[in-house]
Amino acid sequence: MQVRHFIILFIFFCTVPKELKGQSTLDTTLLLETIEVKSTRIFANQIGSEVLSWETAKLENSSLQSLSNLLDQSAGIYIKSYGQGGVATSSFRGANAAQTAILWNGMPIQNVMLALSDISLIPIQSVEKIQVQAGGNTALWGSGAIGGVVSLKNEINFDTGFLLSNKTVFGSFGLFDKQLILGLGNRAFQSRSKLFITTSKNNFPFTIADGLPSQRQLNAEQFQRNLLQDFYWKVNPENQIAFHFWHQKSERQFPATIVQNVSEAHQEDQSSKVLLEWKQLSNKQTRNVKLGFINEDLNYFDDQIELQSLSNFKSFYAEVTNLWKIKDHHQLLLATSFSSANANTTAYKNNPLENRTAIFGSWKFQNKKLSFDLNIRQAMVDREFIPIAPSLGINYKSSANSNVKFKVSRNYRLPGLNDRFWLPGGNLNLLPEYGWSQELSFSNTQESQNFRSHFSFNVFNRNIKNWILWGKLPAENYYSVNNLSKVWSRGLEPKLNLSFSLKEIQVKVGLNYAYILSTNEVALESPRIAKGQQLPYVPLHKLNTNASLNWKSIDLSYQQIFTDEVQGFNETVSSFSIGNLQLKYKRLIKNTNAEFFFNINNVWDTEYFIIERRPMPGRNYQIGLNITIIKNSN
Numbered sequence: 001m002q003v004r005h006f007i008i009l010f011i012f013f014c015t016v017p018k019e020l021k022g023q024s025t026l027d028t029t030l031l032l033e034t035i036e037v038k039s040t041r042i043f044a045n046q047i048g049s050e051v052l053s054w055e056t057a058k059l060e061n062s063s064l065q066s067l068s069n070l071l072d073q074s075a076g077i078y079i080k081s082y083g084q085g086g087v088a089t090s091s092f093r094g095a096n097a098a099q100t101a102i103l104w105n106g107m108p109i110q111n112v113m114l115a116l117s118d119i120s121l122i123p124i125q126s127v128e129k130i131q132v133q134a135g136g137n138t139a140l141w142g143s144g145a146i147g148g149v150v151s152l153k154n155e156i157n158f159d160t161g162f163l164l165s166n167k168t169v170f171g172s173f174g175l176f177d178k179q180l181i182l183g184l185g186n187r188a189f190q191s192r193s194k195l196f197i198t199t200s201k202n203n204f205p206f207t208i209a210d211g212l213p214s215q216r217q218l219n220a221e222q223f224q225r226n227l228l229q230d231f232y233w234k235v236n237p238e239n240q241i242a243f244h245f246w247h248q249k250s251e252r253q254f255p256a257t258i259v260q261n262v263s264e265a266h267q268e269d270q271s272s273k274v275l276l277e278w279k280q281l282s283n284k285q286t287r288n289v290k291l292g293f294i295n296e297d298l299n300y301f302d303d304q305i306e307l308q309s310l311s312n313f314k315s316f317y318a319e320v321t322n323l324w325k326i327k328d329h330h331q332l333l334l335a336t337s338f339s340s341a342n343a344n345t346t347a348y349k350n351n352p353l354e355n356r357t358a359i360f361g362s363w364k365f366q367n368k369k370l371s372f373d374l375n376i377r378q379a380m381v382d383r384e385f386i387p388i389a390p391s392l393g394i395n396y397k398s399s400a401n402s403n404v405k406f407k408v409s410r411n412y413r414l415p416g417l418n419d420r421f422w423l424p425g426g427n428l429n430l431l432p433e434y435g436w437s438q439e440l441s442f443s444n445t446q447e448s449q450n451f452r453s454h455f456s457f458n459v460f461n462r463n464i465k466n467w468i469l470w471g472k473l474p475a476e477n478y479y480s481v482n483n484l485s486k487v488w489s490r491g492l493e494p495k496l497n498l499s500f501s502l503k504e505i506q507v508k509v510g511l512n513y514a515y516i517l518s519t520n521e522v523a524l525e526s527p528r529i530a531k532g533q534q535l536p537y538v539p540l541h542k543l544n545t546n547a548s549l550n551w552k553s554i555d556l557s558y559q560q561i562f563t564d565e566v567q568g569f570n571e572t573v574s575s576f577s578i579g580n581l582q583l584k585y586k587r588l589i590k591n592t593n594a595e596f597f598f599n600i601n602n603v604w605d606t607e608y609f610i611i612e613r614r615p616m617p618g619r620n621y622q623i624g625l626n627i628t629i630i631k632n633s634n
Helices: 002-014 025-031 067-071 417-421
Strands: 052-055 077-081 088-092 100-104 129-134 148-153 160-171 175-185 189-200 222-236 239-254 265-281 285-302 307-326 330-345 353-366 370-381 384-396 402-413 433-447 451-471 480-502 505-520 541-551 554-563 576-589 592-601 609-611 620-632
Touching: 067 077, 067 088, 067 129, 067 148, 077 609, 088 100, 088 148, 160 189, 175 620, 330 417
Parallel strands: 100 148
Antiparallel strands: 052 129, 077 088, 129 148, 160 175, 160 620, 175 189, 189 222, 222 239, 239 265, 265 285, 285 307, 307 330, 330 353, 353 370, 370 384, 384 402, 402 433, 433 451, 451 480, 480 505, 505 541, 541 554, 554 576, 576 592, 592 620
C-alpha cells in the first residue's frame, strides 16, 4: 500500500549515513557556531526567475494588513477581492487562484476541498518573512505551483532575549486592528507568541448609478482572530527543533450585490495548523524533517433561504529533505513527501480519503559567472502515477551589473476534492491540468555613492491543457466540472526602481508594469468564452507606481495603482486607478522603537469595482501606533 512505501522512503532519507558529509563530527562542531540553520530548499536562491522577498518586521504600514494587500503591489499579480475583510484570491500571470501554491514553512496550506487559499485571512506579520516567485515551479513545490509560489516563513534570532510588539490601528467604517507579539528566550531556546484581532463594520456608503441616492453597505461586518505560537530549541550547534502552531477563526457577513435588495448570508471559518520541524546542519550536509497537520472548518449559512453548508477537512503532511554540498560549486537535493487528506461534508456521498506521495530532487551548479539547476519530481496519487515534472533554470552574469535568466518547466495541478466528489457535478475522471512554461529576463543595476537604479524586463509564456472549469453541459440542468479548456498565457513585466539621497533626504521611485494576455484556446458554451478571448478576471494591463521620501524620522510615501478592465461572468468590470498615501513618524529610545502612522486609502475617492456588482469603499482613513521593545539575550 502507498503508506508503507512512504514509510520506507521516510526511514531511508532520515538515516542517510553521516559519512556522506565528508567531515568528522568534531570538525563540524567547531565550524558551526556562526552558521544560521536554514531550510534545505533554499527559496531565495531559486535559479532562472525572480524572487520577491519581504521581512515583515519592516512592513509596519497599516494599509498592508493582510497578504492580499501585499501581493496587490506587484503588477503581475491580480487580487480578486470582495473588499475589506472579504474573501481574496490571487492570480499570477493570468493563472487562476487554484494555480498558486501557498506554503507555510514549506508545508502546503491550501484548502484541499477548494484547492485554493483565502489570502485575506493571513496577517502579514504572522510570519517573519514572505517570499514570492511568479512562474511555474512544480518540480520543487508540487501541485498548484503553475502560476506562482507564496512562501510564508517563521524565522528566529537566538540573540533576542525579550521582544514585545504592540500595534493598534483604528480606521474608517468601524475598523479596529490589534496585534500583539511577545518573544522570550536565550541562545538555546526561543518562544514567540502572536495574537491578531481585526473587526470591521465595513458599512461604507456607495451609489449604484449617477443620480441615485447614496446608500450604506449592510450585512458586511467582519471578525478575524489569529493566534500563533512558535518554539525553537537549538539542541546543539548541529541540531535545531521548531514547533509551530497557528489557529485562525473568522466570522464574515456577505453584503448584498447592487442587484439584490438584502442579504443574510454569512460564513464561519476555523482552522488549526501544527508543524514540527527538525533541522540538522553540518559543513557538507543539511537535513530537514517536517511533520504537519491541518484541521479546517468552513461553514456557510444563508438565513434568507434557510441554507446551511457545513464542511471539514483534515490533512497530514510529512517531508524529508537532504541537501549535500559537493565540492565548491555543486549541490544535490533529494527529498520525499507524503500527504493524506480526508474531507467531510453533506455534499459528498462518502468521506473521501486522498493520499499523495512524491519523490523530487535538484542538482545545482554555481560559479561567479554561471549558475543553473535541474529539478525533477515524480508524484503518485492514490497509486496512480502523475507525469514527471522537470525544470531547468539558468542565471548568467553577463557583466558586473547585468544578469540574464532563463527557465523552462513542466507543471501540473491536481483537482481539488470538490472537483472530484461534489454532488451533483463532481467528476471522478478529471485529469490533472498540465503544461509547459518558459520565461526569460534581463536585469541591470547601477550604483554610485548617492544613487542606485535597478531595471528588469521579464517575458513569459505558458500553455496549460486540461484546464478545469465548472459549467453546464448540454442536456444538464446543473453545473458540473470537466477538463474543458486549453489556456495560453504570455506577457511581459518591466520594472524600474530608483533611489538617491540628498544630504539627510532619501528618495525612492518605482514603476512596476505587467502586460498579460491569457486566452482561452477552445470555444466554450458554458461559461461562454470564445476562442482567443481573454479569461475572466484577468486584466490585460496593470501598472503600479510609487514614490517615498525619508527625512530624519519621517517617512512619506504615495502609491498609484491602475488596473485595466476585466470581463466578469455577467458583465464587464471597468478599469480603475486608486491612490494611497502614507505618513509615518519613527522614534527610537534605547531599546524601544515607536512608530506613529496615518494612511489615506483611495485618496481621490474613486468609485470602482473589483468583483462585478460589489462596490468598493471610497476614501478612507487609518491611524495607528506600533511600539516595539527588543532586548538581546545575555
